[in-house]
Amino acid sequence: MGFQSAIQLAARTARCRLCQPPTSKSWFSTKSAPLGGRNILLMGPPGAGKTTVGKIVAHKLGLPVVDVDDDVLERTWKMPVAAKLAEVGGRRFLEEEGQTLCNFSASGCVISLTGSNPLHADAMEHMKQNGLVVYLDVDSNDIVERLGRMKVNRIVGQEEGVSMRDILLYRKKFYEKWLDLRVFCGTGDTVEEVVEKVLRAVERYQAHDEETYVSTRCGSAEISSRNTYFSDVVIEGLAADGGLYVPKKGFPKIPKREWLRLISMSYPERATVLLEKCIHPHDVAALDLRNMVFKAYGNNFSSERVAPVKHLVHNQYVQELFHGPTASFKDLALQLMPQLFAHCLQPMCNFLILVATSGDTGSAVLSGFSRLSGTDRRRTGVLVFFPEDGVSQIQKLQMTSFREGNARAVSVLSDFDFCQKSIKRMFGETGLTGHLAVEYGTVLSTANSINWARLLPQVVYHSSSYLDLCRDGVIKFGEPVDVCIPTGNFGNAMSALYAQQMGIPIRKVICASNHNRIVADFITTGQYDIQSRPLLLSHSPAIDILTSSNLERFIHHVSGRNSSLVKDLFSRLDMQKHFQLPEHLLGKMQQQVQAGWCSEDDCLAAIQEVHTQSGYLMDPHTAVAKVVADRLQDDSCPTVLCSTAHYGKFAPAVFKALQIQNVPQDPMEQLKELEAAASGPEPHREMMKCTRERDRRVHRVCQADYGVLVEEVESMIQDSFLKVT
Template sequence: MGFLLSASQLAVRAARRRLSPVSKPKSWLSTRAAHLGDTNILLMGPPGAGKTTVGKIVAFKLGLPIVDVDDDVLETTWKMPVAAKLAAVGGERFLEEEGQALCNFSASRCVVSLSGSNPLHAEAMQHVRESGLVVYLDVDSEDVIHRLARMKLNRIVGQEAGVSMRDILLYRKQFYEKWLDVRVLCGAGDTVEEVAEKVLKAVDRYKNHDEETYVSTRGKSAEPSSQKKHFSDVVVEGLAADGGLYVPEKGFPRLDAREWLRLAAMSYPERALVLLEKCIHPQDVSALDLRAMVMTAYGSNFSSEAVAPVKHLMSNQYIQELFHGPTASFKDLALQLMPQLFAHCLPPMCNYLILVATSGDTGSAVLSGFSRLSSGDRRRTGVLVFFPEDGVSEIQKLQMTSCREGNAKAVSVHADFDFCQRSIKRMFGEAGLTGHLAVEYATVLSTANSINWARLLPQVIYHSSSYLDLCRDEVIKFGDPIDVCIPTGNFGNAMSAVYAKQMGIPIRKIICASNHNRVVADFIATGEYDLRGRPLMLSHSPAIDILKSSNLERFVHHVSGADSRLVEDLFTRLDTQLLFRVPERLLGQLQREVLAGWCSEDDCLAAIQSVHMQTGYLMDTHTAVAKVVADRLQDGSCPVVLCATAHYGKFAPSVFKALRIQNAPEDPVEQLERLGVCASGPEIHREMVECLKEGGGRKHEVCRPDYGVLVEQVESMIEDSFIKVT
């Protein structure tokens, strides 16, 4: 017969084990427990994590019984202390008998403090997990080691002779992350009371999925429950039905300094996982699924183990290299993850065509990211990229057009990026077109541009990570300010820095750097966004050759205090009149959040040459724009991180021009190899070279600048990719 505690037994034990002196639970705390139903709260973590003490506090505040597995299950079953059992049977046998005892345990509506070794027994954890919510107390290893030392416990189950406590804790972490439903990140030195409060908040969040919603920048803040949008909805939809962009209704979660310092010691994938868990509700994407996605996204496909390393450039300037992904662009940081999130959130009965407008880097990054999905997901997902035929570099064009995997292709247009982006947004807004595709082909349109929330969210990670790297390397102490300078076109990269700041990263100023298409710089200076008679001018930095910055809408929504009526009015005017002006009070707020400047083509090339002469480091043309603007606008009183958004090899002809190298080779592969010899850093991008070798000489499709022609491309792509519904 299974080990079963009756309600009366649990109540007696709970009363005997509660902390004292304490007052009775407040009524709201009892109500807090009511929505748990029969679910247990299962506290998991290493020995010394504080599970027993935290469990007592949580149980008291919720008015629930507390069960300690060591005392109430194991010792009751074995009729001897746990330590004595371990000494009698040894580690391997102990784990098996401990697991079997847990398999016979049954209880409901309890707070259960698991033993530190329970997660090592898969059958036992599967059994108890079915009865409750597994909350992982992710405690700093140094705190655990100090507590175990105070407890005079220098060995734990499974620790062999010669293996340090630190190593065994690291080994066990993989098992804790396998079983968790919710992580509670504990800062170094957190008290048990602070940890208990974090547990209560984490349980509240898990059980209140309906409260973690998204709204359109142009929509009402309160929607009927039937129309509430969650993470999985906005990932698939991309653009809101009213033409606005989705944002989290309650903003971003904020971490405290001790939590950030925990992240400083972690790798990039570990940082990404913890931060994304806080931003994506586990009922949209489970912790286990999210972990698998993150480890796949930021693994061997990045040439740098650091993923997005920060390097000193000169004086107070640092460069964050965001180009170590497979397509040599910062877009990889989002687009190696976003397709996995998208596929996970897809409803089961539809096909999806991802439409992308790109000014260069997004196209190849989207094609690369979606090509890495499983074969089943690729069969339901098509990708169609539109790019300006004369508005991208030759290497960017080759990267996009060389992709021939699955339902994916790139088509160029004799127009600029803004035409491509405007056409795609128009398609989303035409009910006749979207309805026809849904009925005839069971196909829904979506997007992977930075208007899609799942595309923007991962970019918050690298802005946070750059600050943490500077803390880890003792350039700054946590709390010291930094500035960031970002080559700015569609404003997504800048907006993600705004969100990193909202999460608690001490970014003082976000500096937006434009080329001679300086619409963002002019807007920040004057509050007027004016596209009338403003032609798009090609530049050496084509990825920021953009006049209509989509994510600026999210920024105006942010600084206006979520004034959706104002946002709708302004951006409707921009669509119809090509002009809007923000109120004076809002202009001041904009300028408090960001600085903005621009540089000429000559200044851009001169910066590449100057930095190369002084340091040997070779920048691409976009990073050079950031360098010029940072030199002009940043006051030198704190470090500034320049976002290096692409590898110099993607814009080789411009870099040759900057370095004044005569007789540059015409072959793109030879160009990359020649530049690699010139640079002390960064190294040549091997995956980009291989892509060009394989895809060189291929022809691609070119369209005239006609909206109807682009619609025909969409229908043709769907006909080729998906079976017609009969």
């Protein structure tokens, strides 16, 4: 049924009115309202269907319905709205409309606002005091088409020479300002579908207790009486039992029409819509979330598209995830995660973020948290541990350049796995965490990919890459793609699987390993064995990992949330350094994920081959993905390679691949020479700036001793939070 037929249906539906004089300004319901007496305020542009949807929603809920135009403005003014507008003009109309609404009161009603009500701040403040604002976010093409059918060619506030699309875009910022809930309407949604979305949105708003998180190691019989919400998992990072948090109800499934509408949107707009569906508004209000997203993905990224997809060769495409301030895909999560963390902070505590990094995470965490301000920054410290000989020179320069504020990077004479195990051990020692809390009022947290707020933003860019291919005409929505991801910790791969759950037609997630091949071997054999496997340094250090933390989330998912199995397997890994996945799960896992690995020689050869063919320079991690994709893809659909870092971060390896002799020792000169050799991607401005302004002061290096790392943590807390100012 279309909107016109629905209007006729609503007209036949009796309004639940009270026997009051026509001039009464008070509306109330004697029935049990779903929001405890609060009103449901439907907001949106003219043509969004507020009146029609409001009547049907009110009928379904058994509540009074109020149309502001008919029941408030015309009753008060004793004339049609159109006549009032003609009499006083646009600006005066908005003021009188707002003042009239300020004198209106209601309780337990469904209220359809006018399209211009949100332009009057006092009126909206008044209405929000006892109302939940539900924004009918309708595609502008649908709005223009409906208004055309209704022969409406101008709306309130639309000046001469301003198009309908421009005035709708202008108004959108006011709707975004006042919304509590967004009902994201797909292209061509029927009125019945919009009504159901409104009802589900209100139901979700009430059911905060159903949108909780569980540990991958906690069975239903062990679940505590305390619900764990998004705001809790952001701060806690790691579950108390050592498991990783996952959403209890999984991911929401997004209808095709909504995906179609997202195709034309910018990256921040896509991120806002998708994250609103995954984060309950009680944890992060819609307006706050939108502000965070637009700050995270703004002019701090060198590409306007944030994570653009470009054709590489044949049926392969590359998603450039390195346009953020530290030239790594980690920026896509870590420009947003610190804002979420600060928003969810509990009062009266300091928080120390502990991070183990194999290169890119450290600088991305330091960059992200450095953008906090005021009290949030004073209450938050960041301590990064990285392997002294396990990161590139550029990565080390980036991390050690953060010297001001509560941020520090310390290198360890060991590998990434030692750093990560040490941090996980700190979280598990209640004596240590209790001492830090009592002695210093400081709580430990983490920003590694084990933190849910790190993983969730990555779902957005996997979704966005598919939408970009649709926008560019490479595929039509619904056609499959493969995604090939260089991975060691499995977080990037897991986020692609979550995007698949939300409705992105990813056919295969291909995991690409370097010669450490821990993920590739596990997915091939089901055996995870690190008993006698040394960690080998490589040209792709970000995936030089033997303990792949996010595999725990994957096994939890593929086993049907068998937390007992997960707990047993990872206990064995901790104690015996190996485990074997049950045979029936191995086949199930291989249906969702494929894997391969790449030698060092093949990695360098791929860099040279692509550069020779196209002039495009890949970093070694992207080259690992290219090699594995070439071996495993069948070329029946496009393959997207996740390009996780800019080539400049690994200049010596790229020089070796291109067989360039007499490589300059100075990092700045290395970047300039590679820039001259590449037709793409473009130079990375922030990396160039960091290298140009590098400080060669010696950074702190510590021994591979757990006790020494604990001392570093305590020293960091003392320096950060016990300073006398």
